[in-house]
Every structure is written in C-alpha cells, then in structure tokens.
Amino acid sequence: MATAAINIHGVSKVYNPGSPQAVQALDTVSLTIHDNEFFTLLGPSGCGKTTLLRLIAGFEQVTGGEILLFEEGIENLEPSQRPVNTVFQHYALFPHMTVAQNVAYGLERLKKPKDEIRLTVDRVLSLVKLTELANRRPSQMSGGQQQRVALARALAPSPKVLLLDEPLSALDLKLRQAMREELKQLQKETGITFVFVTHDQEEALAMSDRIAVMSNGEVQQIGSPTEIYEHPVNRFVADFIGDTNFIDGEIISVKDDLVSCRISANTVFEAEDSGNHKPGDQVTLFLRPEKITLTSDAQIVNGESHAGKVTNIIYLGNQALLSVDLGNDIELTAQTRPREDGNLPFAVGDSLLVEFSKRALRVLAK
Amino acid sequence: MSDQLTRPSSKRKILPVGHYRGLGLWNAAFLIFLYMPIAVLIFYSFNDNRMVMIWSGFSIDWYIKAFNNVAIQDAVLNSLIVAFFATVISTAIATIGALVLARGGNFRGKTMSLGLITLPLMVPEIVTAVAMLIFFAAIGINWGLGNVIIAHVTFCIPFAFMPIRARLEGMDTSMEQASRDLYASEWETFRYITVPLLMPGIIAGAMLAFVISMDDFIITLMVSGAGSTTLPVYIYSMIRRGLTPEINAVSTLLLLFSITIVTAYWIVSNKTRTETVH
Amino acid sequence: MSSWLPTNPSSRRWLGLAPTYLVIGIFMLIPMIIMGTYSFMEANPYGGVKPVFSTAAYLQLAWEYDLDGTLVFNPGYLKIIWRSIGLSTMATVICLIFGFPVAYYITLQPENRRNFYIYLITIPFWTNLLIRTFAWIIILGRNGVIELPLLSLGIIDKSLRMMYSDGAIAIGLTYSYLPLMVLPIYASLEKLDFRLLEAASDLYSSRLEIMTKIVIPLSKPGIIAGCILVFIPCLGAFIAPNLLGGGKKLMLGSLVQFQFASARNWPFGSALSMLMLAVVVMALIFYARGAKKRAAGAES
Structure with a gap:
C-alpha cells in the first residue's frame, strides 16, 4: 500500500x-x-x-x-x-x-x-x-x-x-x-x-x-x-452521480447475494444485494438507465422482460432518455441511441419490452 | 460532537490569514484620540468656573447664558437662514447635474463638468475664501447675508452632488426602461420611478450640504460683513476674547446638532443600502 | 417635461448642467481668475489693488526692497512656506501611520460593523473644525487636561508649554484631517480581494511579507489619495496654526488670511494663493498620471 x-x-x-x-x-x-x-x-x-x-x-x-x-x-x-x-x-x-x-x-x-x-x-x-x-x-x-x-x-x-x-x-x-x-x-x-x-x-x-x-x-x-x-x-x-432509477420495495426472500423484492402487488424483481438484508426489509433498488435494454413488441420475449409504454422522450443528440411506464405505478428512465438514419427507434405512446439483468438492479442500504 | 463544540481549545491559536495582533487595540486608541477632544469639550461645558480649565463644580449656567445671549441668537438665526438657502439651492442644482452626468451617457465635456462640480472640494478652503472675497469686492456686491449664501451654495454643490450621483449609479436603469415599456411617458417615468428611487440620495445630499454650510468657518469669515455673522464665526470671536465655558456650551450644541444630522444621514443611507442589497 | 424641454439630447445635457456651470463658474472659477490677475498688480494700501502690472507680489516671496531701493534676499516668507510644507508633511505621515492600520482593521470586520466604524470616523469630519481645534486648547493649554494632573501629582513643577508650538500645530492638523486619510485607504482596501492574501500565505509569505508585497502595493491608489487629501488642506490650514500656534507660528493659510484681514496686501495674498493652487494642480496631475498608468496596466 x-x-x-x-x-x-x-x-x-x-x-x-x-x-x-x-x-x-x-x-x-x-x-x-x-x-x-x-x-x-x-x-x-x-x-x-x-x-x-x-x-x-x-x-x-x-x-x-x-x-x-x-x-x-x-x-x-x-x-x-x-x-x-x-x-x-x-x-x-x-x-x-x-x-x-x-x-x-x-x-x-x-x-x-x-x-x-x-x-x-x-x-x-x-x-x-x-x-x-x-x-x-x-x-x-x-x-x-x-x-x-x-x-x-x-x-x-x-x-x-x-x-x-x-x-x-x-x-x-x-x-x-x-x-x-x-x-x-x-x-x-x-x-x-x-x-x-x-x-x-x-x-x-x-x-x-x-x-x-x-x-x-x-x-x-x-x-x-x-x-x-x-x-x-x-x-x-x-x-448524485449519474442518472438513476430508484425503485422502492420490500424483500421477500434472500438467496446468497440475490434477493427477491416485491415492488407492487403483482411485481417482483430479483436484485443483487451487497448489504445484509433480510426478508421483510424495506429497501430501495437502483438501476442505471444505460443498463436497460429496450426491444419492440414483436420480438421474442424471454423471462426477464417487462411490458411497458413510452410516456415521454428527452432527446439529447447522441442519446435519448425515455420514460417508460411499466404499469402498477412503476416508471423507469431508460437510455436509447438514435438509429443510423438519425431517427429514434421509439416514439411517445409506443409499446415496448424492457429488459435488465438482475445483476444490474442493486439494493441500496437504506 | 457536542463535546467538540464546547471543549475549550488548549491549542495555540493561529490568527487567520490577514489578521495581525494588536490591530483592535490600535483601532481603539485611534477612536479615543478622535473622540477625546469632543468629550473634553462637552465635559467642560458643565464647568461652573469662569475659567474653562479650572473645574469648580457642575453647572448648566453657561447653557442658560448662551441661550440668553442675543448675539448668539442672531448668529444662530443667520446660520440657519444661510444653511437653508444653501441647502435648497445647491441640492436642486446638484440633482439636475447628477442626472445629466450619471444618465446622460458619455459626451464631450463630461470629464470637464465633473471636474468643475468637484472644484470646490479640491481647492484649499482659504483660496476659495480669498478668491470670493476679491470677487465680491471687485464687482461691488455687498448684499450682507446674500454674499454668504452665494458662497455657501457654491461650495455645497459637490457635497450634495456626491450621494445623489452614487445613488443614481447604483440604480438599475432597467426600472426606467420597464416603466417606458409599460406605456409611461418620459415625464411620468421621471415622476413615478426616478424621483422616488432617487429620493434617499437627494435627502442624503441635502443633509450633507446642510451640515457643511452650518459648520463652515473660514470662507464665511472672509466674505461676511458686519451684521452677517454666522455661529462658527461668532464662536471664533468668542475664543479670541477669552476662554469661558460659554464657548463650550455653544460648541456642544452645534456639535450635537451636526452629529444628529449625520446620524440621520447614516441611518437613511444604511437603510437604502440594505434595501438595494436585500 | 417632454413638452417644453428640448428633445436634442445634447441641448438637454447642457441645460441640465447650466446651473452648475453658472454658479461654480461665476462664483468660483472667475474669482480665481481675478485673483490670478490681482497677483500681478500693485497693492493699494487701503485694500484692493492698483491696476498696474507688477511682479512685486511674487518677488516679495523671497526678496524685499532695502532702504536704498535695492533688492535683498529675505528668507522670512520662504521660511513660513518651508515650515508649512514641513508641518503638512509631518501631519500627513502621522495620519498615514496612524490611519492605515485602522482602515485595514475596519476592512477585516463584518459588514454591519464596518459601516458603524466608518460612521464613527466620519462623525468628527462632519463636525465643526473650529470647535474640534478649540478643544485641543483645553487639552494642551496651560493647566489643561494633560498638564493639570501632572502638576497636581508633582510629576512636573512648571508648565510644559505645549501650546503655541510646531508640535501643537502638527497635532491639530493631524487631528483635523485624519478621517480624510482613513476613508480613501478604506475605500481601496475594501476592494481588495482577501483571497490574494490567502494565496500569498499559501506561497510561503510571512505576515509582514503579505503586508508589504500584497496589501500595501494594492492599496497604493488609496494611500496616495489619502495623502493628497490630507496634505492639501494642511497646507492651506488657517484654524490650527491660528488657535494652536497662537498666530505667531504662521503657516501659508494663515499668512494668506493675514494679507487680506490685516496687512492689506491683496496682490501678495493672491500670489500666495496662486502658489497653493500650483501645488494642488501638481498633486492632482501626479494622481491622475498614476490612475492613468494603472488603468493602462489593467486594460491593454
């Protein structure tokens, strides 16, 4: 040292x-x-x-x-x-x-x-x-x-x-x-x-x-x-550092460093936990917008995706921030890049699928 | 944490950068030097003895004597008349001048005008005094108190001018532009925006002019003839005749008068400062 | 207002400045010009002047006519001028030494206390100079505030004769114009960026070096302005030499007054006034040059 x-x-x-x-x-x-x-x-x-x-x-x-x-x-x-x-x-x-x-x-x-x-x-x-x-x-x-x-x-x-x-x-x-x-x-x-x-x-x-x-x-x-x-x-x-989605929830089960977290009545997210939380803890999950993958409706769905709807777009030139409503009062900000022709792949009102790895979703010590 | 807040520091105290030991003491000594003579003057005004410097007991007799002294009454009246006219006229002239010089943009002759307006501040008082004496004698003006008023108006202009100009320069022109934007005529803008905003400056200028006129001695001494004696000139003649506590009594009153006005000025200008700064 | 005032901005300006020009021009500038002309005329023994060109008034500064009509050197007036300059310089230096730390101390205070100190320092300036000088007679005079306790305690057995001395005049002058030294220095110190002091300290300056390398050089305009503002009225002072010098220890100001009030030598009094004006003009040129140099240094 x-x-x-x-x-x-x-x-x-x-x-x-x-x-x-x-x-x-x-x-x-x-x-x-x-x-x-x-x-x-x-x-x-x-x-x-x-x-x-x-x-x-x-x-x-x-x-x-x-x-x-x-x-x-x-x-x-x-x-x-x-x-x-x-x-x-x-x-x-x-x-x-x-x-x-x-x-x-x-x-x-x-x-x-x-x-x-x-x-x-x-x-x-x-x-x-x-x-x-x-x-x-x-x-x-x-x-x-x-x-x-x-x-x-x-x-x-x-x-x-x-x-x-x-x-x-x-x-x-x-x-x-x-x-x-x-x-x-x-x-x-x-x-x-x-x-x-x-x-x-x-x-x-x-x-x-x-x-x-x-x-x-x-x-x-x-x-x-x-x-x-x-x-x-x-x-x-x-x-303070970077853009972040915060999601409040309650831990329902713990398995090694992964926890299952109830976000709303019928939504449960799996997330990584570096602290020592136990079932019943009220916690905040955080997810960086660039860790979210957006795909359009037609594509094949795997287990980790959630259906959502674009409610707002902030265009920033080299990227755009999309507000996506997942229902049940859950709204996430996701990042997307313009296509080669300069147009954005999504527009307000579009339905899409939201994917993110459970390793990207992390529990914050509250 | 509260421990650390209250724990007396056992460490050697390092003065913050830019601070020096003994400055506070120096400042205190300075203020004592500045005020000691004034305190002494006031103290001896309550001396019972005829001789100022021989203290023989407390009395306010000299104040009563001063109040009943007809010559002093005349001198005070003269001083007030002169100061009144000098203040009104010089403040009016200074206000218009300041409006032009602070709001008229840059123009040929601006520096010269500023120089002229502050001329009475730069020329030693004794020179102003004899120049005016020569002038009045040369063209044969002998209007008694009128001569004194003319002289006072002249040297009061820069004193009235300075606070008014300072106020104008601190004022935001956007308010006047906003007024014009809101359909006010030029006159309405001047009447409802400029004058009210400028008022503290005008009052401050008038106060300074008044104090300066009341206190002036040397110029008045030179231009005033018999019968137009002002209070400071009369006090001078009293000192020449011999020192009695009556001088102290009159002086104390004149002193307190000036201090009152300057304090009022200070409060007014302090208030407007906090207003503009928020 | 717009209905009867000229609309041309230039005419408006000069209309606004007209009263100033009229009053100060007629009652100050023209009198000074007349005074200048008088200084080149012959004295009228009953007051006023005889309209004859003469340089006698200026010659009188250093020479006088002997009984047989030849010019001989007479240093009498030069001595007075010299003493005036000496005493004014002394008062200026004392004011600077006494006043600078005070101005500096005030800038270190929080804003409301700063304003209060400035108020305390300006108060004497706005009060009557004659009265304030008179107070010093009580302090310095025979059996005065200083002597009496010393006499009664037996520390001294006879008067210290402090009055009617150059020292008394210097004290009076210092006391009269002290605020004029503190205020301009304060004005320039107030603009001083105190982070520069921290930077100097960070760069290994001792407290003395912070003062001599940063604070004093940067407050030089205020120091120069203060010195000029004190020196000029000291030179023309009438009250202090008259009351504390007893009229025997003359200075330029009292000498001028004497020419008009008693000696009835108006040309000589005018010449002395012109001399003082020359000093003022030189001081102002000196100051303006410095200001110009600073402005040039800050811009180009």
Whole structure:
C-alpha cells in the first residue's frame, strides 16, 4: 500500500462556535489520501469539501480532530509553513505582478537563489505552455490562461501536495474538458499528490484515482470511480452521480447475494444485494438507465422482460432518455441511441419490452 | 460532537490569514484620540468656573447664558437662514447635474463638468475664501447675508452632488426602461420611478450640504460683513476674547446638532443600502 | 417635461448642467481668475489693488526692497512656506501611520460593523473644525487636561508649554484631517480581494511579507489619495496654526488670511494663493498620471 500523504482523523469544523449562527461544516470526517494519488472531494455546494481543503491548506483551523501531513501534525503551522500549495477557485492571481512574477512569488519567499528561480519559472511556464506570455499581467489574459498561471504558480515551489479548489468551474465546457486531460497528465508527470475539489461528477469520474463523495459535512463513500458509480453505498451517492432509477420495495426472500423484492402487488424483481438484508426489509433498488435494454413488441420475449409504454422522450443528440411506464405505478428512465438514419427507434405512446439483468438492479442500504 | 463544540481549545491559536495582533487595540486608541477632544469639550461645558480649565463644580449656567445671549441668537438665526438657502439651492442644482452626468451617457465635456462640480472640494478652503472675497469686492456686491449664501451654495454643490450621483449609479436603469415599456411617458417615468428611487440620495445630499454650510468657518469669515455673522464665526470671536465655558456650551450644541444630522444621514443611507442589497 | 424641454439630447445635457456651470463658474472659477490677475498688480494700501502690472507680489516671496531701493534676499516668507510644507508633511505621515492600520482593521470586520466604524470616523469630519481645534486648547493649554494632573501629582513643577508650538500645530492638523486619510485607504482596501492574501500565505509569505508585497502595493491608489487629501488642506490650514500656534507660528493659510484681514496686501495674498493652487494642480496631475498608468496596466 502506498504511503499516506494526508491523514484526516475525525476532523470537525464549526464556524462561529458558541454563537447562534454556529454552522457545522464538517462532522468527524476521517480519510486517508495516498501519496502520488489524484484524489477528488466530490459533493454539492455546502457539503464541506472546500472547508476540508482550507483546513489542509491552513486557512482555517480544525474545531476537533487532527490532520497529518506525511505523518506529521500541521496544526501549529501557518499556511506559509505548510508544504502544500493551492490553486484557487477564482485563481487569486496577484494583479500587480506579471505572469512570471506571479510564478516566481513562492520561490522568492522561500529565498531560493535567483538563477534557480529563473530556471524553475521557465520550466513551469513551459509545462503549462505559457512561455510567450511571461510578461503579461493577469488582467490581459483569458480565463483559461489565468487558470494555467494559477496552476504554474502553485506548482513552481514543488509542493508535496497540490490542492485544487474547483479550478475548472469558471471555464467554458470545451476548455474544461481539455483541461481535465491536461491536469491528469500533469499529475502523472509531476508525481505530486493532487487533492481536487469539485461538484462536477463527470470531472471527478474522468480524472480521479479515488473519490470521496461528501454531503452535509460527512463523507458518504470513498472509492475508485467505478466503485462509486457501480456500487454506491446509499441513495445520496447513487443519485448524485449519474442518472438513476430508484425503485422502492420490500424483500421477500434472500438467496446468497440475490434477493427477491416485491415492488407492487403483482411485481417482483430479483436484485443483487451487497448489504445484509433480510426478508421483510424495506429497501430501495437502483438501476442505471444505460443498463436497460429496450426491444419492440414483436420480438421474442424471454423471462426477464417487462411490458411497458413510452410516456415521454428527452432527446439529447447522441442519446435519448425515455420514460417508460411499466404499469402498477412503476416508471423507469431508460437510455436509447438514435438509429443510423438519425431517427429514434421509439416514439411517445409506443409499446415496448424492457429488459435488465438482475445483476444490474442493486439494493441500496437504506 | 457536542463535546467538540464546547471543549475549550488548549491549542495555540493561529490568527487567520490577514489578521495581525494588536490591530483592535490600535483601532481603539485611534477612536479615543478622535473622540477625546469632543468629550473634553462637552465635559467642560458643565464647568461652573469662569475659567474653562479650572473645574469648580457642575453647572448648566453657561447653557442658560448662551441661550440668553442675543448675539448668539442672531448668529444662530443667520446660520440657519444661510444653511437653508444653501441647502435648497445647491441640492436642486446638484440633482439636475447628477442626472445629466450619471444618465446622460458619455459626451464631450463630461470629464470637464465633473471636474468643475468637484472644484470646490479640491481647492484649499482659504483660496476659495480669498478668491470670493476679491470677487465680491471687485464687482461691488455687498448684499450682507446674500454674499454668504452665494458662497455657501457654491461650495455645497459637490457635497450634495456626491450621494445623489452614487445613488443614481447604483440604480438599475432597467426600472426606467420597464416603466417606458409599460406605456409611461418620459415625464411620468421621471415622476413615478426616478424621483422616488432617487429620493434617499437627494435627502442624503441635502443633509450633507446642510451640515457643511452650518459648520463652515473660514470662507464665511472672509466674505461676511458686519451684521452677517454666522455661529462658527461668532464662536471664533468668542475664543479670541477669552476662554469661558460659554464657548463650550455653544460648541456642544452645534456639535450635537451636526452629529444628529449625520446620524440621520447614516441611518437613511444604511437603510437604502440594505434595501438595494436585500 | 417632454413638452417644453428640448428633445436634442445634447441641448438637454447642457441645460441640465447650466446651473452648475453658472454658479461654480461665476462664483468660483472667475474669482480665481481675478485673483490670478490681482497677483500681478500693485497693492493699494487701503485694500484692493492698483491696476498696474507688477511682479512685486511674487518677488516679495523671497526678496524685499532695502532702504536704498535695492533688492535683498529675505528668507522670512520662504521660511513660513518651508515650515508649512514641513508641518503638512509631518501631519500627513502621522495620519498615514496612524490611519492605515485602522482602515485595514475596519476592512477585516463584518459588514454591519464596518459601516458603524466608518460612521464613527466620519462623525468628527462632519463636525465643526473650529470647535474640534478649540478643544485641543483645553487639552494642551496651560493647566489643561494633560498638564493639570501632572502638576497636581508633582510629576512636573512648571508648565510644559505645549501650546503655541510646531508640535501643537502638527497635532491639530493631524487631528483635523485624519478621517480624510482613513476613508480613501478604506475605500481601496475594501476592494481588495482577501483571497490574494490567502494565496500569498499559501506561497510561503510571512505576515509582514503579505503586508508589504500584497496589501500595501494594492492599496497604493488609496494611500496616495489619502495623502493628497490630507496634505492639501494642511497646507492651506488657517484654524490650527491660528488657535494652536497662537498666530505667531504662521503657516501659508494663515499668512494668506493675514494679507487680506490685516496687512492689506491683496496682490501678495493672491500670489500666495496662486502658489497653493500650483501645488494642488501638481498633486492632482501626479494622481491622475498614476490612475492613468494603472488603468493602462489593467486594460491593454
């Protein structure tokens, strides 16, 4: 197992403690971030992910618990004494300095020799492809360029950990997608531990080695992108990441890791259960739309299909989301692709058959 | 969790970034420096002794004496007359000027107009004072209080102008556009939308103009002739004659008057700020 | 309104600005032009001027006529000008040192408390300067608020003679214009993005370096504006040198007033006023240049 870059032990953060406006931003959070890892803190705004990042950087002090950086306590260190650097959400570039001066700033504070500073600045600027713009002011640059300057400035002092606070949120979609790859690449090249904060699940899935999904100041789940997507531990995680169908039901029998679940008076679904549920438990099943196969009525029916009717279609270009009514108050969202001529295989009102594997239907711990 | 909320921290406290030790103390010392003279002035206004600095007991006699002093009554009346006219006229001029400069778009001469309107703020008061003195003497205007009013109108314009312009620039032009869209004429839009929205700015501007006029000393000293003495000029002559607590008593009253108006201004502008910010 | 007002936007603008131009133009700009002309005329011993061209008023700044009619150097007025500049500079520097941390402290406060502090700082500014300066006589004067307790406790045995000194004038000037230093600095600090301080701290800056490398450079416009706003009225101050300097320690402002009230040398008073205006214009040009440079740096 890789060495730990950051250990977070039961960290709590309360803003304005003791006052009526006290806000619990983090509630006994524990997690470990490995060295050389691209680690993402993912969650909706207000979930505490930025607070956690600010605690690591040293801009805020923990209310309880402790944070270890490479096995050492950092509680009594000012932000300027911690070997971590931050890429700020709105970049926080120094407006009165040129790009090169911005990038050299941290090195100068560390009292590095002049020659070394010059070489490092050149190297980092070429790393983020900004060599020609070294003498510009931040205000003379586009958002994407400013973003690179922020990155270069934080990388220049070679921190042990790089903290990135939603660095892509201010960029437009195309640039954001390009930067995802670059960031991932940069992390591999430099070998620096990246702690990346975002509310964008696509971003998190695309770049991370591991993701911590947070909500209401607590960590909901930690795992690789596939684990998080395929095996969410609760409804929040399943709902926050990707599109999902939720189906409520009651377990009527258990066999190994498969359960039979009564959805309505005359519908029983078989599903995979990773928790330890027993008959009589009220549970929620979840099913990703892309795991559902739709076939038209005429085709041969096998045991796993259910008859349904298309009630609504949302066209998205490369795909379409269909609402399918299965009767008995069960409605599923399924995904389908346009045919080669560009037309959708189904229209509103069409009858069709819905198929999904019992392994695709999973029980959530409620 | 509640344990952690209440547990006293035994750790060394790190100040948040940007905070410095002793700043609060420095600020307190600053405020004491700012208010100590005012407190001293008010305190000695209750001195029983003829000599200001020799405290011999509490008394409000000097207030009674000041109230009964005919010269002070005249000076106060003059001050109020001057301030009233200066406020009304300068606020009216500043309002129209601000409407043009904040809503008239960019035009040739805008910078020059702004410069002219703020000219009285930039020129040292003593220079304004002697320039006006020379002017009145040169063209032979000798209207007594009229001279003082003219001078006050002139230097009150920028003070009335600033809050009105600030208000206009903070106002959303889309409301006026919405009014025009809803079939209002230009005049109706001005009457029912612009003026009510601008009112807090106009009131604030008028208050500042009033306070500035009431407090002015040096320009008034130079342009006022005999019989058009205002309160500050009279207080100056009292100081020249010898220090008695009567000066403190009159000064205290003038001070409280200004503070009251500025406080009212502050409350008005604070209220409108929260209104616009929600 | 639309019925009788001109519809041409340009005519409307100038109609709206006409009252401003009339009042400030006639009662401020023209008087200053007349003052400028007076400074090049001969003095009339009964007040006013004789309409004869003369540069005597300006010569008088540094020279005087000897008994036999030759010009000899007389540094008397230059000394007063020099002292005015010295005292104004001193007051400006004290205001800056005293005021900057206060402006900074206020920006750190939550919004409603910030407004309250600004209110507290503006109050003295809006109250009568004469009265506020008079209060210092009670504080600094013989047997005043400072001396009396020291005398009665036997710490000192005779008056400290704080009044009628350059020190008293400097205190008076500082006290008079302190709010004018705090307010513009506060205005520029308020716009300062505090995330920049975090970024600097993150990049290994000590607290002192955050101040010298980030906060002070970025609040420079406010600092310059504050210094100009304090320096100019200090130079023209009349009340503080008059009340606290006892009229003997003259400054430019009181010297000007003296020329009109007592000495009846209007051209010389006008020349001194022109000198002050020149300083103001230079300060404004200096400021405008800085603003232009900053604007250019932010745009192109």
